[in-house]
Amino acid sequence: MDSLESLTRQIKGAKELNTIVRTMKAMAGANIGQYEMAMESLDDYWTNVSLGLVAYLKHIGLGTPDTKQKTKNNKAEKSICAIVFGSDQGFVGQFNDALSEYVSKSLSTQEGKLEIWTVGVRVPLLLTDMGLTVTKQFNLPNSINATTTLIGSILVQLEENWENGNLDEYYLFHNHLVKEGAYQQEKLRLFPLDEKWLQDKGQLKWPTQKLPEIIGDSDKLIHRLIREFLFVTLYKTCTESLASENFSRLNAMQRAEKNIEELLDNIGHTYHRLRQSSIDEELFDVIAGFTALKKEKK
Template sequence: MDSLESLTRQITGAKELNSIVRTMKAMAAANIGQYERAMESLGDYWANVSWGLVAYLKYIGLESPIVKQGENPKKGPKSICAIVFGSDQGFVGQFNDALSEYVQESLSAHEGKMEIWTVGVRVPLLLKDRGMTVTKEFNLPNSIHAITALIGSILLQIEENHENGSIDEYYLFHNHLEKEGSYRQEKSRLFPLDVKWQQENGRLKWPSPKQPEVIGDSARLIGSLIREYLFVSLYKTCTESLACENLSRLNAMQRAEKNIEELLDDIGHTYHRLRQSSIDEELFDVVSGFTALKKDRKLGG
Protein backbone atom coordinates (compact mmCIF):
# COMPACT_ATOMS: atom_id res chain seq x y z
CA MET A 1 0.00 0.00 0.00
CA ASP A 2 1.28 3.47 -0.89
CA SER A 3 2.37 5.73 1.93
CA LEU A 4 1.47 9.39 2.28
CA GLU A 5 5.03 10.31 1.25
CA SER A 6 4.78 8.13 -1.89
CA LEU A 7 1.40 9.60 -2.84
CA THR A 8 2.74 13.13 -2.29
CA ARG A 9 5.60 12.43 -4.72
CA GLN A 10 3.15 11.03 -7.27
CA ILE A 11 0.91 14.08 -7.00
CA THR A 12 3.88 16.44 -7.39
CA GLY A 13 5.16 14.53 -10.44
CA ALA A 14 1.71 14.44 -12.07
CA LYS A 15 1.26 18.19 -11.56
CA GLU A 16 4.68 18.89 -13.12
CA LEU A 17 3.85 16.63 -16.07
CA ASN A 18 0.49 18.34 -16.48
CA SER A 19 2.25 21.70 -16.64
CA ILE A 20 4.49 20.41 -19.45
CA VAL A 21 1.49 18.98 -21.31
CA ARG A 22 -0.35 22.30 -21.10
CA THR A 23 2.69 24.13 -22.47
CA MET A 24 2.98 21.69 -25.39
CA LYS A 25 -0.75 22.02 -26.04
CA ALA A 26 -0.49 25.81 -26.18
CA MET A 27 2.51 25.64 -28.53
CA ALA A 28 0.74 23.18 -30.83
CA ALA A 29 -2.36 25.40 -31.00
CA ALA A 30 -0.22 28.44 -31.84
CA ASN A 31 1.68 26.51 -34.53
CA ILE A 32 -1.55 25.31 -36.16
CA GLY A 33 -2.68 28.90 -36.62
CA GLN A 34 0.69 29.89 -38.02
CA TYR A 35 0.76 27.14 -40.64
CA GLU A 36 -2.89 27.62 -41.57
CA ARG A 37 -2.23 31.31 -42.22
CA ALA A 38 0.73 30.34 -44.39
CA MET A 39 -1.53 28.04 -46.41
CA GLU A 40 -4.13 30.78 -46.82
CA SER A 41 -1.48 33.24 -47.98
CA LEU A 42 -0.71 30.92 -50.92
CA GLY A 43 -4.19 31.41 -52.34
CA ASP A 44 -3.51 34.35 -54.64
CA TYR A 45 -0.07 33.01 -55.58
CA TRP A 46 -1.57 29.64 -56.49
CA ALA A 47 -4.34 31.29 -58.51
CA ASN A 48 -1.86 33.39 -60.53
CA VAL A 49 0.31 30.38 -61.36
CA SER A 50 -2.75 28.31 -62.33
CA TRP A 51 -4.12 31.13 -64.50
CA GLY A 52 -0.75 31.39 -66.18
CA LEU A 53 -0.60 27.66 -66.95
CA VAL A 54 -4.18 27.50 -68.20
CA ALA A 55 -3.73 30.61 -70.32
CA TYR A 56 -0.49 29.32 -71.83
CA LEU A 57 -1.95 25.92 -72.67
CA LYS A 58 -5.02 27.46 -74.28
CA TYR A 59 -2.83 29.89 -76.20
CA ILE A 60 -0.80 27.08 -77.78
CA GLY A 61 -3.95 25.00 -78.37
CA LEU A 62 -3.20 22.34 -75.77
CA GLU A 63 -5.68 21.62 -73.01
CA SER A 64 -3.19 20.12 -70.58
CA PRO A 65 0.48 19.00 -70.52
CA ILE A 66 -0.46 15.52 -69.47
CA VAL A 67 -0.24 11.96 -70.66
CA LYS A 68 -3.82 10.82 -70.99
CA GLN A 69 -4.98 8.12 -68.65
CA GLY A 70 -4.26 4.65 -69.97
CA GLU A 71 -1.41 5.82 -72.20
CA ASN A 72 2.25 5.16 -71.53
CA PRO A 73 4.79 6.58 -73.99
CA LYS A 74 7.45 4.33 -72.50
CA LYS A 75 7.43 0.57 -72.78
CA GLY A 76 7.10 -1.27 -69.51
CA PRO A 77 6.06 0.00 -66.08
CA LYS A 78 6.51 3.65 -65.22
CA SER A 79 9.15 4.79 -62.79
CA ILE A 80 7.70 6.82 -59.95
CA CYS A 81 8.89 8.83 -57.00
CA ALA A 82 6.85 9.09 -53.79
CA ILE A 83 7.58 12.11 -51.58
CA VAL A 84 6.32 11.40 -48.05
CA PHE A 85 5.92 14.17 -45.46
CA GLY A 86 6.14 12.94 -41.86
CA SER A 87 7.35 14.37 -38.56
CA ASP A 88 10.55 14.65 -36.52
CA GLN A 89 9.04 14.72 -33.04
CA GLY A 90 6.82 12.32 -31.19
CA PHE A 91 3.61 12.82 -29.20
CA VAL A 92 1.63 12.91 -32.45
CA GLY A 93 -0.58 9.86 -32.03
CA GLN A 94 -0.96 7.80 -35.23
CA PHE A 95 0.27 10.62 -37.47
CA ASN A 96 3.29 8.72 -38.85
CA ASP A 97 1.99 5.16 -38.41
CA ALA A 98 -1.22 5.75 -40.37
CA LEU A 99 0.69 7.60 -43.10
CA SER A 100 3.32 4.86 -43.52
CA GLU A 101 0.57 2.23 -43.73
CA TYR A 102 -1.24 4.31 -46.36
CA VAL A 103 1.97 4.68 -48.41
CA GLN A 104 2.58 0.93 -48.32
CA GLU A 105 -0.97 0.14 -49.42
CA SER A 106 -0.85 2.74 -52.22
CA LEU A 107 2.48 1.59 -53.64
CA SER A 108 2.10 -2.16 -53.11
CA ALA A 109 0.76 -2.76 -56.62
CA HIS A 110 3.48 -0.79 -58.43
CA GLU A 111 5.83 -3.01 -60.45
CA GLY A 112 8.24 -0.52 -62.01
CA LYS A 113 11.18 1.39 -60.59
CA MET A 114 10.24 3.26 -57.45
CA GLU A 115 11.97 5.87 -55.33
CA ILE A 116 10.77 7.01 -51.92
CA TRP A 117 11.83 10.37 -50.55
CA THR A 118 10.91 11.23 -46.99
CA VAL A 119 10.71 14.46 -45.00
CA GLY A 120 11.18 13.95 -41.25
CA VAL A 121 13.12 11.29 -39.35
CA ARG A 122 10.26 9.11 -38.11
CA VAL A 123 8.51 8.08 -41.34
CA PRO A 124 11.58 6.45 -42.98
CA LEU A 125 12.04 4.21 -39.93
CA LEU A 126 8.43 3.05 -40.14
CA LEU A 127 8.62 2.50 -43.92
CA LYS A 128 11.82 0.46 -43.52
CA ASP A 129 10.11 -1.64 -40.86
CA ARG A 130 7.46 -2.40 -43.48
CA GLY A 131 10.10 -3.63 -45.92
CA MET A 132 10.21 -0.53 -48.12
CA THR A 133 13.40 1.13 -49.35
CA VAL A 134 13.85 4.84 -48.71
CA THR A 135 16.21 6.35 -51.29
CA LYS A 136 16.49 9.93 -50.01
CA GLU A 137 15.78 11.65 -46.70
CA PHE A 138 15.21 15.38 -46.16
CA ASN A 139 15.24 17.25 -42.87
CA LEU A 140 11.92 18.60 -41.67
CA PRO A 141 11.85 22.42 -41.23
CA ASN A 142 11.78 23.49 -37.58
CA SER A 143 10.02 26.76 -38.44
CA ILE A 144 7.94 28.27 -41.19
CA HIS A 145 10.93 30.31 -42.37
CA ALA A 146 12.92 27.13 -43.14
CA ILE A 147 10.31 25.61 -45.48
CA THR A 148 11.64 27.47 -48.54
CA ALA A 149 15.09 25.91 -48.13
CA LEU A 150 13.56 22.42 -47.96
CA ILE A 151 11.47 22.99 -51.09
CA GLY A 152 14.55 24.29 -52.90
CA SER A 153 16.45 21.08 -52.07
CA ILE A 154 13.59 18.89 -53.33
CA LEU A 155 13.24 20.91 -56.54
CA LEU A 156 16.97 20.59 -57.24
CA GLN A 157 16.70 16.82 -56.94
CA ILE A 158 13.61 16.74 -59.16
CA GLU A 159 15.40 18.83 -61.79
CA GLU A 160 18.40 16.52 -61.68
CA ASN A 161 16.17 13.47 -62.15
CA HIS A 162 14.34 15.23 -64.99
CA GLU A 163 17.62 15.83 -66.81
CA ASN A 164 18.54 12.18 -66.37
CA GLY A 165 15.07 11.01 -67.40
CA SER A 166 15.03 8.56 -64.49
CA ILE A 167 11.56 9.33 -63.08
CA ASP A 168 8.28 9.47 -64.99
CA GLU A 169 5.86 10.59 -62.27
CA TYR A 170 6.03 12.23 -58.84
CA TYR A 171 3.46 11.70 -56.10
CA LEU A 172 2.96 13.46 -52.78
CA PHE A 173 1.89 11.58 -49.64
CA HIS A 174 0.90 13.60 -46.62
CA ASN A 175 -1.79 14.20 -44.03
CA HIS A 176 -4.53 16.50 -45.27
CA LEU A 177 -6.53 18.84 -43.02
CA GLU A 178 -10.23 18.10 -42.78
CA LYS A 179 -13.00 20.13 -41.21
CA GLU A 180 -13.80 19.95 -37.49
CA GLY A 181 -10.20 19.51 -36.36
CA SER A 182 -9.35 16.22 -38.07
CA TYR A 183 -7.08 15.03 -40.86
CA ARG A 184 -6.74 12.12 -43.26
CA GLN A 185 -4.03 10.62 -45.43
CA GLU A 186 -3.87 11.86 -49.02
CA LYS A 187 -2.04 11.01 -52.23
CA SER A 188 -1.78 13.48 -55.12
CA ARG A 189 0.23 13.57 -58.32
CA LEU A 190 2.73 16.39 -58.34
CA PHE A 191 3.96 16.04 -61.93
CA PRO A 192 3.12 15.59 -64.78
CA LEU A 193 -0.19 17.40 -64.42
CA ASP A 194 -3.01 14.90 -64.59
CA VAL A 195 -6.69 14.73 -65.44
CA LYS A 196 -7.65 15.81 -61.92
CA TRP A 197 -5.60 19.00 -62.30
CA GLN A 198 -7.21 19.61 -65.70
CA GLN A 199 -10.71 19.19 -64.26
CA GLU A 200 -10.01 21.48 -61.30
CA ASN A 201 -8.25 24.21 -63.23
CA GLY A 202 -9.83 23.95 -66.67
CA ARG A 203 -12.80 25.99 -65.42
CA LEU A 204 -10.62 28.96 -64.44
CA LYS A 205 -11.60 32.15 -66.20
CA TRP A 206 -9.07 34.83 -67.07
CA PRO A 207 -9.82 37.74 -64.69
CA SER A 208 -10.06 40.38 -67.44
CA PRO A 209 -11.87 40.61 -70.82
CA LYS A 210 -8.57 40.88 -72.66
CA GLN A 211 -7.21 37.46 -73.54
CA PRO A 212 -3.57 36.77 -72.56
CA GLU A 213 -0.81 36.41 -75.12
CA VAL A 214 2.57 34.72 -74.90
CA ILE A 215 5.37 37.17 -75.56
CA GLY A 216 9.00 36.17 -75.87
CA ASP A 217 10.51 32.74 -75.36
CA SER A 218 7.58 30.39 -74.77
CA ALA A 219 9.86 27.57 -73.63
CA ARG A 220 11.29 29.74 -70.85
CA LEU A 221 7.79 30.88 -69.91
CA ILE A 222 6.34 27.39 -69.51
CA GLY A 223 9.49 26.30 -67.68
CA SER A 224 9.09 29.15 -65.20
CA LEU A 225 5.39 28.47 -64.72
CA ILE A 226 6.01 24.78 -64.04
CA ARG A 227 8.77 25.57 -61.55
CA GLU A 228 6.46 27.97 -59.72
CA TYR A 229 3.68 25.36 -59.80
CA LEU A 230 6.00 22.75 -58.29
CA PHE A 231 7.22 25.19 -55.66
CA VAL A 232 3.78 26.29 -54.49
CA SER A 233 2.47 22.68 -54.53
CA LEU A 234 5.35 21.43 -52.37
CA TYR A 235 5.15 24.46 -50.06
CA LYS A 236 1.41 23.97 -49.55
CA THR A 237 1.88 20.25 -48.89
CA CYS A 238 4.65 20.90 -46.35
CA THR A 239 2.72 23.56 -44.42
CA GLU A 240 -0.43 21.44 -44.40
CA SER A 241 1.53 18.44 -43.12
CA LEU A 242 3.05 20.57 -40.34
CA ALA A 243 -0.40 21.88 -39.43
CA CYS A 244 -1.71 18.29 -39.24
CA GLU A 245 1.27 17.27 -37.12
CA ASN A 246 0.53 20.00 -34.60
CA LEU A 247 -3.18 19.16 -34.69
CA SER A 248 -2.34 15.54 -33.91
CA ARG A 249 -0.04 16.67 -31.09
CA LEU A 250 -2.76 18.99 -29.75
CA ASN A 251 -5.23 16.08 -29.69
CA ALA A 252 -2.65 13.85 -27.99
CA MET A 253 -1.92 16.50 -25.37
CA GLN A 254 -5.64 16.98 -24.70
CA ARG A 255 -6.00 13.23 -24.10
CA ALA A 256 -2.88 13.25 -21.91
CA GLU A 257 -4.20 16.21 -19.92
CA LYS A 258 -7.50 14.42 -19.35
CA ASN A 259 -5.70 11.24 -18.23
CA ILE A 260 -3.44 13.20 -15.86
CA GLU A 261 -6.41 15.01 -14.34
CA GLU A 262 -8.18 11.68 -13.81
CA LEU A 263 -4.99 10.26 -12.28
CA LEU A 264 -4.65 13.28 -9.98
CA ASP A 265 -8.27 12.85 -8.97
CA ASP A 266 -7.74 9.16 -8.12
CA ILE A 267 -4.47 9.78 -6.29
CA GLY A 268 -6.05 12.73 -4.47
CA HIS A 269 -8.93 10.57 -3.21
CA THR A 270 -6.48 7.88 -2.11
CA TYR A 271 -4.27 10.46 -0.43
CA HIS A 272 -7.15 12.08 1.50
CA ARG A 273 -8.57 8.69 2.50
CA LEU A 274 -5.17 7.50 3.74
CA ARG A 275 -4.54 10.80 5.51
CA GLN A 276 -7.94 10.66 7.17
CA SER A 277 -7.25 7.07 8.20
CA SER A 278 -3.91 8.16 9.66
CA ILE A 279 -5.57 11.00 11.56
CA ASP A 280 -8.25 8.62 12.85
CA GLU A 281 -5.57 6.23 14.06
CA GLU A 282 -3.73 9.04 15.83
CA LEU A 283 -6.95 10.22 17.50
CA PHE A 284 -7.77 6.66 18.50
CA ASP A 285 -4.31 6.32 20.07
CA VAL A 286 -4.78 9.61 21.95
CA VAL A 287 -8.25 8.60 23.18
CA SER A 288 -7.02 5.12 24.14
CA GLY A 289 -4.06 6.60 25.99
CA PHE A 290 -6.26 9.11 27.77
CA THR A 291 -8.73 6.39 28.77
CA ALA A 292 -5.95 4.17 30.07
CA LEU A 293 -4.40 7.03 31.99
CA LYS A 294 -7.76 7.90 33.50
CA LYS A 295 -8.26 4.29 34.66
CA ASP A 296 -4.76 4.24 36.21
CA ARG A 297 -5.54 7.39 38.16
CA LYS A 298 -8.78 5.89 39.50
CA LEU A 299 -7.00 2.72 40.57
CA GLY A 300 -4.24 4.72 42.19
CA GLY A 301 -6.69 6.91 44.04
Protein backbone atom coordinates (compact mmCIF):
# COMPACT_ATOMS: atom_id res chain seq x y z
CA MET A 1 0.00 0.00 0.00
CA ASP A 2 1.27 3.47 -0.90
CA SER A 3 2.35 5.73 1.94
CA LEU A 4 1.57 9.42 2.27
CA GLU A 5 5.13 10.26 1.24
CA SER A 6 4.86 8.09 -1.89
CA LEU A 7 1.52 9.63 -2.86
CA THR A 8 2.94 13.13 -2.32
CA ARG A 9 5.79 12.36 -4.75
CA GLN A 10 3.32 10.97 -7.30
CA ILE A 11 1.15 14.09 -7.08
CA LYS A 12 4.19 16.34 -7.48
CA GLY A 13 5.42 14.37 -10.51
CA ALA A 14 1.99 14.39 -12.15
CA LYS A 15 1.69 18.17 -11.69
CA GLU A 16 5.13 18.74 -13.23
CA LEU A 17 4.20 16.50 -16.17
CA ASN A 18 0.94 18.39 -16.57
CA THR A 19 2.89 21.65 -16.79
CA ILE A 20 5.04 20.23 -19.61
CA VAL A 21 1.95 18.96 -21.43
CA ARG A 22 0.28 22.37 -21.21
CA THR A 23 3.43 24.04 -22.55
CA MET A 24 3.58 21.67 -25.52
CA LYS A 25 -0.13 22.19 -26.08
CA ALA A 26 0.34 25.97 -26.21
CA MET A 27 3.32 25.66 -28.57
CA ALA A 28 1.37 23.37 -30.91
CA GLY A 29 -1.52 25.85 -30.98
CA ALA A 30 0.82 28.73 -31.81
CA ASN A 31 2.54 26.72 -34.57
CA ILE A 32 -0.79 25.80 -36.14
CA GLY A 33 -1.62 29.48 -36.52
CA GLN A 34 1.56 30.36 -38.43
CA TYR A 35 1.34 27.32 -40.72
CA GLU A 36 -2.30 28.03 -41.54
CA MET A 37 -1.39 31.63 -42.41
CA ALA A 38 1.40 30.35 -44.67
CA MET A 39 -1.01 27.99 -46.46
CA GLU A 40 -3.54 30.77 -47.01
CA SER A 41 -0.89 33.12 -48.39
CA LEU A 42 0.26 30.42 -50.84
CA ASP A 43 -3.17 29.75 -52.33
CA ASP A 44 -3.33 32.84 -54.58
CA TYR A 45 0.27 32.50 -55.72
CA TRP A 46 -0.16 28.78 -56.44
CA THR A 47 -3.30 29.55 -58.48
CA ASN A 48 -1.48 32.23 -60.50
CA VAL A 49 1.43 29.92 -61.31
CA SER A 50 -0.99 27.15 -62.30
CA LEU A 51 -2.87 29.57 -64.56
CA GLY A 52 0.39 30.58 -66.20
CA LEU A 53 1.30 26.96 -66.90
CA VAL A 54 -2.16 26.14 -68.26
CA ALA A 55 -2.09 29.22 -70.51
CA TYR A 56 1.34 28.29 -71.87
CA LEU A 57 0.42 24.66 -72.54
CA LYS A 58 -2.80 25.60 -74.26
CA HIS A 59 -0.94 28.20 -76.32
CA ILE A 60 1.59 25.69 -77.68
CA GLY A 61 -0.96 22.87 -77.87
CA LEU A 62 0.88 20.33 -75.67
CA GLY A 63 -0.52 17.96 -73.06
CA THR A 64 2.71 17.99 -71.06
CA PRO A 65 5.18 20.84 -70.51
CA ASP A 66 8.38 18.96 -71.24
CA THR A 67 9.00 17.00 -74.44
CA LYS A 68 11.86 15.14 -72.75
CA GLN A 69 9.27 13.01 -71.03
CA LYS A 70 8.31 11.33 -74.30
CA THR A 71 11.89 10.17 -74.73
CA LYS A 72 12.21 9.00 -71.14
CA ASN A 73 9.05 6.91 -71.36
CA ASN A 74 10.91 4.71 -73.86
CA LYS A 75 13.32 3.54 -71.16
CA ALA A 76 13.21 -0.16 -70.35
CA GLU A 77 12.67 0.56 -66.65
CA LYS A 78 10.91 3.58 -65.20
CA SER A 79 12.54 5.35 -62.25
CA ILE A 80 10.27 6.69 -59.52
CA CYS A 81 11.06 8.92 -56.55
CA ALA A 82 8.76 9.19 -53.51
CA ILE A 83 9.24 12.23 -51.25
CA VAL A 84 7.71 11.56 -47.82
CA PHE A 85 7.07 14.33 -45.27
CA GLY A 86 7.05 13.06 -41.68
CA SER A 87 7.97 14.53 -38.29
CA ASP A 88 11.04 14.87 -36.07
CA GLN A 89 9.38 15.00 -32.66
CA GLY A 90 7.11 12.51 -30.94
CA PHE A 91 3.78 12.90 -29.16
CA VAL A 92 1.94 12.99 -32.50
CA GLY A 93 -0.23 9.89 -32.16
CA GLN A 94 -0.39 7.78 -35.35
CA PHE A 95 0.90 10.61 -37.55
CA ASN A 96 4.04 8.80 -38.77
CA ASP A 97 2.74 5.24 -38.48
CA ALA A 98 -0.36 5.85 -40.61
CA LEU A 99 1.70 7.74 -43.20
CA SER A 100 4.33 4.98 -43.42
CA GLU A 101 1.67 2.30 -43.92
CA TYR A 102 0.04 4.42 -46.63
CA VAL A 103 3.40 4.89 -48.41
CA SER A 104 4.23 1.19 -48.21
CA LYS A 105 0.83 0.21 -49.60
CA SER A 106 0.97 2.78 -52.41
CA LEU A 107 4.50 1.90 -53.51
CA SER A 108 3.80 -1.84 -53.48
CA THR A 109 1.89 -1.40 -56.76
CA GLN A 110 4.57 0.74 -58.43
CA GLU A 111 6.77 -0.88 -61.06
CA GLY A 112 10.34 0.11 -61.85
CA LYS A 113 13.32 1.46 -59.94
CA LEU A 114 12.32 3.18 -56.71
CA GLU A 115 13.96 5.88 -54.61
CA ILE A 116 12.56 7.22 -51.34
CA TRP A 117 13.44 10.65 -49.95
CA THR A 118 12.22 11.48 -46.47
CA VAL A 119 11.80 14.68 -44.49
CA GLY A 120 12.01 14.12 -40.73
CA VAL A 121 13.86 11.50 -38.68
CA ARG A 122 10.99 9.24 -37.62
CA VAL A 123 9.53 8.12 -40.96
CA PRO A 124 12.80 6.54 -42.27
CA LEU A 125 12.90 4.16 -39.30
CA LEU A 126 9.32 3.04 -39.88
CA LEU A 127 9.79 2.62 -43.63
CA THR A 128 12.97 0.60 -43.06
CA ASP A 129 11.09 -1.72 -40.70
CA MET A 130 8.57 -2.27 -43.52
CA GLY A 131 11.33 -3.40 -45.88
CA LEU A 132 11.70 -0.15 -47.87
CA THR A 133 15.08 1.50 -48.52
CA VAL A 134 15.42 5.23 -47.86
CA THR A 135 18.00 6.73 -50.22
CA LYS A 136 18.06 10.35 -49.04
CA GLN A 137 17.03 12.18 -45.87
CA PHE A 138 16.32 15.88 -45.31
CA ASN A 139 16.05 17.73 -42.02
CA LEU A 140 12.61 18.97 -41.08
CA PRO A 141 12.42 22.77 -40.58
CA ASN A 142 11.76 23.81 -36.98
CA SER A 143 9.96 27.01 -38.02
CA ILE A 144 8.17 28.51 -40.99
CA ASN A 145 11.22 30.66 -41.77
CA ALA A 146 13.43 27.59 -42.30
CA THR A 147 11.03 25.96 -44.78
CA THR A 148 12.48 27.83 -47.77
CA THR A 149 15.94 26.33 -47.14
CA LEU A 150 14.50 22.81 -47.10
CA ILE A 151 12.54 23.32 -50.33
CA GLY A 152 15.63 24.81 -52.00
CA SER A 153 17.67 21.71 -51.09
CA ILE A 154 15.03 19.37 -52.49
CA LEU A 155 14.75 21.40 -55.71
CA VAL A 156 18.51 21.36 -56.28
CA GLN A 157 18.59 17.58 -55.96
CA LEU A 158 15.48 17.20 -58.10
CA GLU A 159 16.81 19.36 -60.93
CA GLU A 160 20.18 17.61 -60.87
CA ASN A 161 18.57 14.17 -61.15
CA TRP A 162 16.17 15.35 -63.85
CA GLU A 163 18.92 16.83 -66.01
CA ASN A 164 20.99 13.65 -65.67
CA GLY A 165 17.98 11.48 -66.50
CA ASN A 166 18.27 9.53 -63.22
CA LEU A 167 14.59 9.73 -62.24
CA ASP A 168 11.45 9.94 -64.35
CA GLU A 169 8.60 10.62 -61.94
CA TYR A 170 8.28 12.30 -58.54
CA TYR A 171 5.47 11.77 -56.04
CA LEU A 172 4.74 13.51 -52.74
CA PHE A 173 3.37 11.69 -49.68
CA HIS A 174 2.16 13.67 -46.67
CA ASN A 175 -0.62 14.20 -44.16
CA HIS A 176 -2.98 17.06 -44.84
CA LEU A 177 -5.86 18.55 -42.90
CA VAL A 178 -9.38 17.62 -43.97
CA LYS A 179 -11.18 19.34 -41.12
CA GLU A 180 -10.31 20.87 -37.77
CA GLY A 181 -8.42 18.35 -35.68
CA ALA A 182 -8.42 15.63 -38.37
CA TYR A 183 -6.00 14.74 -41.15
CA GLN A 184 -5.53 12.04 -43.76
CA GLN A 185 -2.77 10.75 -45.99
CA GLU A 186 -2.38 12.04 -49.54
CA LYS A 187 -0.35 11.06 -52.60
CA LEU A 188 0.39 13.80 -55.14
CA ARG A 189 2.24 13.61 -58.45
CA LEU A 190 4.81 16.38 -58.40
CA PHE A 191 6.52 16.04 -61.78
CA PRO A 192 6.26 15.66 -64.72
CA LEU A 193 2.90 17.32 -65.15
CA ASP A 194 0.63 14.86 -66.92
CA GLU A 195 -2.63 15.05 -68.84
CA LYS A 196 -4.67 14.51 -65.68
CA TRP A 197 -3.03 17.58 -64.15
CA LEU A 198 -3.80 19.58 -67.28
CA GLN A 199 -7.43 18.46 -67.22
CA ASP A 200 -7.82 19.38 -63.55
CA LYS A 201 -6.13 22.76 -63.92
CA GLY A 202 -7.81 23.39 -67.25
CA GLN A 203 -11.00 24.01 -65.31
CA LEU A 204 -9.43 27.13 -63.79
CA LYS A 205 -10.98 30.26 -65.26
CA TRP A 206 -8.78 33.07 -66.48
CA PRO A 207 -9.50 36.06 -64.19
CA THR A 208 -10.04 38.56 -67.05
CA GLN A 209 -11.74 38.63 -70.45
CA LYS A 210 -8.41 39.12 -72.24
CA LEU A 211 -6.71 35.99 -73.52
CA PRO A 212 -3.12 35.42 -72.27
CA GLU A 213 -0.20 35.81 -74.67
CA ILE A 214 3.34 34.48 -74.57
CA ILE A 215 5.90 37.29 -74.57
CA GLY A 216 9.67 36.82 -74.79
CA ASP A 217 11.66 33.60 -74.77
CA SER A 218 9.14 30.77 -74.37
CA ASP A 219 11.80 28.24 -73.26
CA LYS A 220 12.92 30.43 -70.38
CA LEU A 221 9.32 31.16 -69.49
CA ILE A 222 8.25 27.53 -69.21
CA HIS A 223 11.30 26.59 -67.15
CA ARG A 224 10.67 29.46 -64.76
CA LEU A 225 7.00 28.57 -64.48
CA ILE A 226 7.82 24.93 -63.80
CA ARG A 227 10.41 25.87 -61.17
CA GLU A 228 7.95 28.20 -59.43
CA PHE A 229 5.26 25.53 -59.59
CA LEU A 230 7.57 22.93 -58.06
CA PHE A 231 8.68 25.35 -55.36
CA VAL A 232 5.20 26.42 -54.31
CA THR A 233 3.86 22.84 -54.46
CA LEU A 234 6.67 21.54 -52.25
CA TYR A 235 6.28 24.51 -49.89
CA LYS A 236 2.53 23.99 -49.68
CA THR A 237 2.99 20.27 -49.03
CA CYS A 238 5.53 20.92 -46.27
CA THR A 239 3.35 23.49 -44.48
CA GLU A 240 0.30 21.21 -44.73
CA SER A 241 2.32 18.39 -43.19
CA LEU A 242 3.62 20.63 -40.38
CA ALA A 243 0.12 21.94 -39.66
CA SER A 244 -1.21 18.35 -39.54
CA GLU A 245 1.65 17.35 -37.24
CA ASN A 246 0.86 20.13 -34.78
CA PHE A 247 -2.87 19.34 -34.88
CA SER A 248 -2.01 15.73 -34.09
CA ARG A 249 0.27 16.84 -31.25
CA LEU A 250 -2.40 19.19 -29.92
CA ASN A 251 -4.93 16.34 -29.83
CA ALA A 252 -2.38 14.06 -28.16
CA MET A 253 -1.61 16.70 -25.52
CA GLN A 254 -5.32 17.24 -24.87
CA ARG A 255 -5.76 13.50 -24.26
CA ALA A 256 -2.65 13.44 -22.06
CA GLU A 257 -3.90 16.43 -20.07
CA LYS A 258 -7.24 14.71 -19.50
CA ASN A 259 -5.52 11.49 -18.38
CA ILE A 260 -3.21 13.39 -16.01
CA GLU A 261 -6.17 15.24 -14.47
CA GLU A 262 -7.96 11.93 -13.93
CA LEU A 263 -4.79 10.46 -12.41
CA LEU A 264 -4.41 13.46 -10.09
CA ASP A 265 -8.02 13.11 -9.06
CA ASN A 266 -7.60 9.41 -8.22
CA ILE A 267 -4.31 9.93 -6.39
CA GLY A 268 -5.83 12.90 -4.54
CA HIS A 269 -8.76 10.80 -3.31
CA THR A 270 -6.38 8.06 -2.19
CA TYR A 271 -4.13 10.61 -0.46
CA HIS A 272 -6.99 12.26 1.45
CA ARG A 273 -8.49 8.89 2.42
CA LEU A 274 -5.13 7.63 3.70
CA ARG A 275 -4.46 10.92 5.51
CA GLN A 276 -7.87 10.83 7.16
CA SER A 277 -7.28 7.23 8.18
CA SER A 278 -3.95 8.24 9.71
CA ILE A 279 -5.59 11.11 11.61
CA ASP A 280 -8.34 8.77 12.85
CA GLU A 281 -5.75 6.30 14.13
CA GLU A 282 -3.93 9.09 16.00
CA LEU A 283 -7.21 10.25 17.54
CA PHE A 284 -8.08 6.72 18.62
CA ASP A 285 -4.63 6.39 20.23
CA VAL A 286 -5.14 9.68 22.10
CA ILE A 287 -8.62 8.63 23.26
CA ALA A 288 -7.37 5.20 24.32
CA GLY A 289 -4.49 6.78 26.27
CA PHE A 290 -6.81 9.27 27.96
CA THR A 291 -9.21 6.48 28.95
CA ALA A 292 -6.39 4.42 30.41
CA LEU A 293 -5.06 7.36 32.45
CA LYS A 294 -8.57 8.10 33.74
CA LYS A 295 -8.99 4.53 34.95
CA GLU A 296 -5.64 4.64 36.74
CA LYS A 297 -6.60 7.81 38.60
CA LYS A 298 -9.87 6.23 39.81
